[in-house]
Amino acid sequence: MSNLDIQRTGILFVISAPSGAGKTTLISSLRQKPDFVYSVSCTTRSPRPGEVDGEDYHFLSEEDFKTHIEAGDFLEYAEVHGHHYGTLKSTVVSQLEHGIDVLLDVDTLGAASIRQCPDGFIQDALADVFIMPPGLDELSRRLRKRGTESEDQIATRLRNAASEMEKWREYRYTLISGSMEEDIEKFRAIMRAERYLSHRLHLSF
């Protein structure tokens, strides 16, 4: 007649989106009321104005990045727009083992690498979400509004976006981007529901 004892393992929330789909703003908002740990990726690209080392990214030299690759330290890594991006396995696994959820922002190549990770623990923990822009027109509008890139860079991003958008089926969830408030609410619903999946729970009574 005792009360219920509830335990669960951590969930690895992976989020991908084409540039301009609103992912960065979504993640910033989620991080303001975190019930998860945000996994800070490593990158060899230069910080943009306002970006903080260790908070937005771990900014690494090409040399340091390659050392980690050779040591097999990365859960995923990829080259995008001429720069390396990667996630250190150790950081992610130690959180999940303690029942702490991890949010990880990776591109479609990074997500594909994680899906191919042979570690069953990672596969059980994984919940991947693709943020789908409401259309290429709207995406183009959002990229121009941001105003941080040249027309050439925007054209490249739109081409990449179109091919990334084809990957939505590979993700467990596809969130059609609306207003920022809607996106946050939808993503929060996914996070909550994933926590009620029976296979993640250990109950005794």
Added chain:
Amino acid sequence: MSNLDIQRTGILFVISAPSGAGKTTLISSLRQKPDFVYSVSCTTRSPRPGEVDGEDYHFLSEEDFKTHIEAGDFLEYAEVHGHHYGTLKSTVVSQLEHGIDVLLDVDTLGAASIRQCPDGFIQDALADVFIMPPGLDELSRRLRKRGTESEDQIATRLRNAASEMEKWREYRYTLISGSMEEDIEKFRAIMRAERYLSHRLHLSF
């Protein structure tokens, strides 16, 4: 450069809980702001005070119920506490085919039958949720508070509840019952998240 065209098939939300876990109140609350169709089950038990035929249940005679069984009309049917309960397949399938979500209240035997249904369409649509009472003590308190049954009937329900609670692992989701408001919010989160599952979506752009 067109906008996104989004379509999806209906989801069959199946909800089970031991008596007293708060399922009836939860379903009533959900039905006040429905974005789904509630599947009214058939039963051979007598209506309780206040129950309306065609709204709470389709109240059938034993003879009519058996005719439906023989015709293979039921998605699931079972005998509980000496009465028959069942769900007509035709009602559920026609809604799902039109992209309408269906909420179905069945016991653990009914849910098990649906899981064993060989129809792939039903299996793809299925999202089953077990409402877990926070403990047998609390369940006992809730049953007594309801005051509609004798101590003998309550004792029977508690025995059944204990064995039903063992079935939580068979459900995709297990929702630990808290306050009614919490339960509604949790169930709504599951409903929303299920709608973003990529395998349910048909997108073209």
